[in-house]
Amino acid sequence: MKLFILILLFLGTVLLFYRAYKNTHRVALNRVNLSNVDSNQLQGSHLNVLQISDMHLENISVSPEHLYNKLAGEKIDIIALTGDFLDKKRSIPKLIPYLKVFNRLNPCYGIYAVFGNHDYRLKQKDFEVLRTTLEQYGCKTLQNENDSIVVEGKLIHIIGIDDLHSKRSNLQTSYSGLKEGYRLVLTHDPNIVLNMKGWHFDYLLSGHFHGGQIHWPKPYHLIKLGRTMMKMNMIKGLHYFEDKPFYISEGLGQTSINIRVGSRPEITIHQLSLNKICEEGIQTAV
Numbered sequence: 001m002k003l004f005i006l007i008l009l010f011l012g013t014v015l016l017f018y019r020a021y022k023n024t025h026r027v028a029l030n031r032v033n034l035s036n037v038d039s040n041q042l043q044g045s046h047l048n049v050l051q052i053s054d055m056h057l058e059n060i061s062v063s064p065e066h067l068y069n070k071l072a073g074e075k076i077d078i079i080a081l082t083g084d085f086l087d088k089k090r091s092i093p094k095l096i097p098y099l100k101v102f103n104r105l106n107p108c109y110g111i112y113a114v115f116g117n118h119d120y121r122l123k124q125k126d127f128e129v130l131r132t133t134l135e136q137y138g139c140k141t142l143q144n145e146n147d148s149i150v151v152e153g154k155l156i157h158i159i160g161i162d163d164l165h166s167k168r169s170n171l172q173t174s175y176s177g178l179k180e181g182y183r184l185v186l187t188h189d190p191n192i193v194l195n196m197k198g199w200h201f202d203y204l205l206s207g208h209f210h211g212g213q214i215h216w217p218k219p220y221h222l223i224k225l226g227r228t229m230m231k232m233n234m235i236k237g238l239h240y241f242e243d244k245p246f247y248i249s250e251g252l253g254q255t256s257i258n259i260r261v262g263s264r265p266e267i268t269i270h271q272l273s274l275n276k277i278c279e280e281g282i283q284t285a286v
Contacts, residue, residue, distance in 0.1 A: 053207030054251025083116025083188030099137035155181030211250035211263035
């Protein structure tokens with residue numbers, strides 16, 4: 001009888017892990033339309049921003065082909081890559097087929113990338129290989145830097161704040177030289193939002209939490225990544241802090257073990273209202 005019970009427990013555990021592994025293949029394409037979420041925004045033409053976060057190429061189940069088929073036909077203006085591409089030097093070549101897919105999607109205003117805490121585990125010379133690889137495939141990398149584009153006559157600043165978790169964030173440098181215009185922030189660790197009371201942004205994209213990854217009975221993955229935000233129930237999706245909207249992606253890959261419980265890999269298309277950009281482009285805050 002005891003042997004039978006042990007066999008059942010073993011089979012149950014195997015089944016649980018199999019289902020958790022299969023969850024890593026079930027990528028969700030989510031859409032966030034701020035003009036629908038926020039009634040103060042006006043309807044009109046949109047800037048479509050595709051966000052890909054936390055690829056973790058050592059533990060990813062979504063192939064480049066699957067990713068392309070999921071997104072083919074979508075109108076994409078900007079691709080935002082919000083960090084944690086990989087942990088190890090040997091994974092850098094694995095990134096290239098994904099970068100080719102991003103280029104095939106033909107974003108009108110380019111590809112922007114920031115780095116996460118896992119990327120900074122690389123030795124400096126290997127990190128430079130990662131950054132060079134991104135740039136060779138058309139990515140503009142931002143480490144406490146900003147860039148500007150003009151869309152339908154409207155100035156949009158893309159602000160790349162370096163990773164807070166590894167203590168590389170510098171808000172002063174990130175915002176240096178900004179003029180009036182819409183401010184889209186790309187960063188890896190969403191905890192930076194709690195430090196930005198005096199720094200204006202119109203929208204912020206982040207990742208880092210994986211939606212908990214093993215989100216049962218509570219978001220296990222967040223224990224060491226963001227206790228404060230976990231207590232505020234800011235784990236994934238769209239949130240507001242001091243009336244400023246920000247998004248936490250569940251990410252595309254996994255860390256430690258290639259399973260997900262109570263979470264799914266995510267790619268997100270954010271639709272930013274150009275009418276909103278026109279209305280609120282002029283800001284006086286830092």
